[in-house]
Amino acid sequence: MTAHTAPAFKASDYKSDIKPVWCPGCGDYHVLLSVTRALAELGRRPEDVACISGIGCSSRIPAYVNCYGFHGVHGRSLPIGTGLKVARPDLTVLVAGGDGDGFSIGGNHFQHACRRNIDITYIVMDNRVYGMTKGQPSPTTEPDWDSALSPGGTGLSPFHPLVIALASGANFVARTFSGDPNRTTEVLVEAIKHPGFSFVQILSPCVTFRPDERGWKDVVHTAAVEETDDPARAARRIMTDDGFNIGILYRGNRAPYKLTGREATSDTDQLGEMFAI
């Protein structure tokens, strides 16, 4: 972090001049606000930050942030972020997207990114629905939520992203609520600062397909217990919570990914010599 030498930044320095296409009322506006505030608090130069996403309403966020951005294909944001961070360890890499993008089509990369523990921050705007494609159930959707594609509900118990993150080896696991931008900003600051893979689930209502989610503001509550660095304890806690428990739920101390022996000790001519008989 270069916060101490960097000039002071305002949240608005991280906002681009492109206006979101999101529905008024969408929780993602709040997320955008929190992300820009967090970056300003960290004081990282906008050009040293990259924000990578997949496809979905939430995945539109890179264009709205005045950093380097990549709006990739559906479900593949984490590999792009991983490649970028390994190739360019000097950058601050944020990866962001939705619950469908991250936990359905992107579920494999999610697990493996946690396991790889590269120093990036992954933000999932979880609205328990596929917004962009008009309201199909996502892995976090309640089993009885009725929709055209799953009339009467899927009947499937929802996916626990935070447990999966923990079990897979993420080094920082938190849940926040978009409608609480201060706390969200705070958590994001911590997540970005924490070494290794940080995962932040932001409950972010979809007012268009899940208008019931406006009620989330009344049910979210602060985690009753202290954060822990014991993954087994954290997992047990999260597996038994109600999904609306807000806060930093795990802050681990596993060493972040580092490739050993990566020093330019040779050149391509020398490498060619290995084939000489």
Add this chain to the structure above:
Amino acid sequence: MTAHTAPAFKASDYKSDIKPVWCPGCGDYHVLLSVTRALAELGRRPEDVACISGIGCSSRIPAYVNCYGFHGVHGRSLPIGTGLKVARPDLTVLVAGGDGDGFSIGGNHFQHACRRNIDITYIVMDNRVYGMTKGQPSPTTEPDWDSALSPGGTGLSPFHPLVIALASGANFVARTFSGDPNRTTEVLVEAIKHPGFSFVQILSPCVTFRPDERGWKDVVHTAAVEETDDPARAARRIMTDDGFNIGILYRGNRAPYKLTGREATSDTDQLGEMFAI
């Protein structure tokens, strides 16, 4: 299940006449033995059983079993098994393969199959390596295992398939050791009988690329505690065990997947009528 009316079957009735290409000494021979024994004990007619796999040494198993088989592409065995079981609920569906196939390229299907909780049994012959492609690290490989593709080791902490299975919603979770075919047979019988998604990790040494794994027979040990139906408890236990704890570690009672309203109440002519003005 029609076990009580079925004729008596022998393990050999479930063995095909194709000889495995596996290396002599490979743990998968034992797995094949246990699978055929388990099927014989269950007494399901060979033609009512389907064994689906992906690609890898272990994934060659369908051809060696005298049931219906599908040797699909790398990593996609579970979706094939899922489609088959939903389309044909009358069949007994086994899905089998390796740790690379199931946890690396197939990791997303693994999570979602657990969550979907369809009544199939998933057997992973875990040798902590990609055998078929000549020895690269898999998600379950130890961080310091040296190989051509990851010289000096990956440095990544291994993946916990059983925790992921639990966290994702599998209804039966067990670990066995190929070298203990009696216990393995027993566990497989229970797994197949148990409704919903059953996951059995079989530690199965790769003598060619992981000769050290011959030593597994000396380190595996029976789970010290009783099996449980509390996923949080089971998860905590598995997260803290040494990976060589053998037995049925979780036997849940979640209702298996069932599509409601699936009764032929209409015909295609009637459906067409909905478009008439």
Add this chain to the structure above:
Amino acid sequence: MSEDKATAKTSQPGPEAIESVEELLAHAYVIEVDAVERYNLLADQMEVHNNSELAALFRKLAGHEEHHAKEILERAGDKALPKLKSSDYKWGEFEAPEAAELDRAHYLMTPWHALQMALRAEKRAFAFFDQLVKTAKDDEMKKWSEEFREEEAEHVRLVEELLTRYPEPAEDWAEDPDPPVYLE
């Protein structure tokens, strides 16, 4: 939409935890700055969604709040206001009290809704300073708090007056026969 506050359970302390005049002024300033930001954001949203009437209204509200923000800085004079981070806020609720509630926005909303939104914001701001008046650590803080509280009371009155010009729209105001679109 329910009329209850956007507050709900928060772990952050409330205004009673504010320690100094400087901190108070910094909070008062952020209240206005956040309000500006929100109204501008809402105006942008309405522009994108072709609700130009509301875009203009929100832009106007943003203008008012911007004016207030400037005033606070002027009134603070040479007092050095601390730069607050999100973890320093003492709103006692999720957001700065005068920040309009983004989750209540709707692309078909009417001026009545916008003014209701503004009204709730002003009332929350009033409540914030009212609480501060009660818990101020010293007289100076109390004095400032009272001043701010009165201003907010005035704003509440203004918005209420404006509201009389706009009837409450019919119950089905948000109904849209046009279905949402499939994108991407």
Add this chain to the structure above:
Amino acid sequence: MTAGGFLLEAAARSGWFGLMTRSVGPQIRGGEAAALLRFSNRRVDVPAESYNILFVVDWLNFDRFSAEIHLTPDTMVIADPDSGEVPEVVVKSGARMFDMPVKQVLGAIEGGRPNMLATGVVGGIIGLPIDTIYELIQDNLGSKGEKAVNSSKATVEAGYRFAETLTDAPALAEPKKSDKRRWIITGNEAAGLGAVRGGVRFAAAYPITPGTEILEWLAPNLRKLGGALVQAEDELASINMVIGGSYGGVPAITATSGPGLALMTESIGLAVAAEVPCVIVDVMRGGPSTGIPTKSEQSDLNIAVYGLHGDAPHIVTAPNSVSDCLFTTQWSVYLAEAMQTPAIVLSDQFIGQAKIVIDPPADIAFVGKRLLAQNIEGEYRRYAVTESGVSPMAVPGVAGGQHTADGLEHNPRGTPSTRAEDHMTQMNKRLRKITGFDYGSHWAEIDGEGELAVLTWGSCTAAALEAVEAAREAGIAVKLISLRLISPCLPDAMAKALEGVKKVLVVEQTHSGQFANYLRAQYELPSEVRSYHIPGPLTIRPSEILSQIQDWS
């Protein structure tokens, strides 16, 4: 229901045909939107060249649609003078402007809504019976109570009253009533119905625009037939679920669009090698990559035909109109089942999402029938080499039919083999299956005669047909050949269709001329070939094709 929906249904109930498409802005909800309607007393399959009436609720972002909505000096534009400045493109078009105090009229009616006013104005102008609209209001809004019904009726009536004040209004030709109840259907719904008519009872789904509606139609309706649809975690899963279901003997389908198809190709190759029938509907959108998801293009032809690794012969078909989505999907199920191979159906956003009035479609005989192995005695050879190339398939449950379906090259029993002979034999067999099949006359729609032929496919067909008809009226003899079977190629059938043809104009909606290149590669064409290829997002209009024809005659 929207104004467009009301008008289309009212017209249909009164004996007219029609077509409706929608165009929208980038916002998820509440963005600018336009409903584009065309009415006629014969079936219409292509949007209007230009519009007779434009009813404007507001002018905001009208520019987004200006390329799609052609206005002429004949167009009547009805707009509120208070709804903003009239865009330059409208002024320039010379369209006739009619002021209507929309806001004021609506303000005067309690619960008055723009969609009802639009319905009334347009219905009034073109002469739809107001009672039919009242009926529709009753049917659709009755459940909301009398107040809602009455205010809607009042609004519609106000529209009709305004329409009466207009002069020189365009009127529709006499309607053509029919004894049978006509249908209103979109191409995506038609594809769903075609699938189940063809015998599909299993589907796997991952949503993607504009293919989702097929899946959403199938979800409840498959259940009613005792079948099932599973929502998959991604397209890799959905195609493999489909393969699994079909391996179980149940005809199976999935629908997607370009990005999803790209994810499926590896496993479609598996279905080719393991000889498992399945149907994949690709509702094409603008490419490449995420491209323009809400707009039409025919640019997935290449990937559909050539996108599998290795030599992997399979079937590619394409519906040539909104209603043909029914026939072509049903036929494709039949083909896939008959040849035990995957069939990719190339629909597109335009024909998938357009809503159309049609005569109720005839019952078609094509129902998937797989060659099954039953009563098996002796060694069962799943990939037995047969004359047709099709080998009897044993499905799980059939005693003695146990085998392992395999994507590795194999011998007739299915055992993996690297032998040159096995490879060649199985390659030949898989190719023979589809090149030797009798596709009958359905491989193409052929219309008229002439030395000049327009060769086209898919959603360009309707525009080409209108162009060809117009050319004939202008005295130019033109033949139209529209391919429904894209792959495999039928050289003999094409040679016959091209008899006497000296010049070929290839028409398609791509940037690179994929169809033209494909034809060049696979067919013997006359020496004079011209390629007219324009990418999306705008659909190709009949007049563009007509001028190509005229240019060349």
Add this chain to the structure above:
Amino acid sequence: MTAGGFLLEAAARSGWFGLMTRSVGPQIRGGEAAALLRFSNRRVDVPAESYNILFVVDWLNFDRFSAEIHLTPDTMVIADPDSGEVPEVVVKSGARMFDMPVKQVLGAIEGGRPNMLATGVVGGIIGLPIDTIYELIQDNLGSKGEKAVNSSKATVEAGYRFAETLTDAPALAEPKKSDKRRWIITGNEAAGLGAVRGGVRFAAAYPITPGTEILEWLAPNLRKLGGALVQAEDELASINMVIGGSYGGVPAITATSGPGLALMTESIGLAVAAEVPCVIVDVMRGGPSTGIPTKSEQSDLNIAVYGLHGDAPHIVTAPNSVSDCLFTTQWSVYLAEAMQTPAIVLSDQFIGQAKIVIDPPADIAFVGKRLLAQNIEGEYRRYAVTESGVSPMAVPGVAGGQHTADGLEHNPRGTPSTRAEDHMTQMNKRLRKITGFDYGSHWAEIDGEGELAVLTWGSCTAAALEAVEAAREAGIAVKLISLRLISPCLPDAMAKALEGVKKVLVVEQTHSGQFANYLRAQYELPSEVRSYHIPGPLTIRPSEILSQIQDWS
């Protein structure tokens, strides 16, 4: 080291050139295996038509190789009479049989191993200096101790002694020594080296036969250059990691084979649309589906060229020999970087895994140089429309260059757009980039003149070249054109190359004639075209091509 390895290296050290391939059974390990070697005093790029010497350790499963190992009456077969019955195909070939008591000889030497005996027998027959082999033994086994070295030497010597007893043994022509140390390299290693020479410093990997070795070569060697290779969870991840690394300004690569390429196509399309350079090496194997992973075929041409959804212009290249893997991969990195687009390199199992002796390759000037945006003032437009189509790219860290790379269609700034004009402009730009580029003479290797031209690509080239040379010796003038740049097409260059050519024989290793169809689609060819296409697993032999030439002359 195996016998083949010893022989190849010993021959190389002594001034000969050579080529070694291996053929194996289906067992993971310990199955039947054959090493196939060809020596010459000029470079050899293609396996021998028939073999002069066959040294047999045992006859088990020899049939598996019989199609690959052509024996003639001239062949010397050396086998232990106790090693089983001589297979019929060997007997039928009329090869000269020489009995050697292999088991007995080995039994007499402590630690005697068959590979050393084979080395000795063959080395003795063809006249390799025994000291060179001793040297090699010392270099390779020295670390195992004197005992191992001595027993190896003794075994080799026994072989030499046996060789002396043979009559009419074939001998090698005089070696051609060189001042510079020659190289022994496989195509996969050469591709790895080419990549880093071209500037690649990041790779992502998912293992697959036969592409893995490229990745395994890069893993340690990239690190030595300060770069990195990440093992990905699957190919969807690896291609996206590559895109991410390259977006960061670091030239990046991955290697795979058909099934992996199929999984990557969606994201390769993203790289096209978002204009991110990257290189994907596809080491082709037998298809379709899992196919025949250990054998060569050229059947991924279609997917490489046409396998992306939408119109997605990109680069496809193909090395034409084992050693050309170095040049072509390096050149492809250069092309991808220069045009900011993905390049797919079509290598195959044969050239990837064959081991060859070559003169040390010259330093090539091609190093990836991306057009970067630096010192940005004013609004930065990532997708600015330029004459060449290439727009200066800002990479993270450069102030003022912030933008969002997007797979949605966009305007020059990168903002998503559905406008027809933006779509057309960006489509044209992306196409222009690659069609307007100056590829110099590297697009093809052209050899000789004649009215008949052989048109081929990739690993068929060496066989075609030998065939063409043989034809010339037989008095038939034949031109050879081997394309290194598969896509885009260069119509002018091809027209020039085809000047005076009346007949074209297209040669390729596919079942469906993919290359021939592709050429037909994209190029103007002379009216007489014949297509010679044979699928794998056997490599096409020069004599097959020669007889095609002779047939047609």
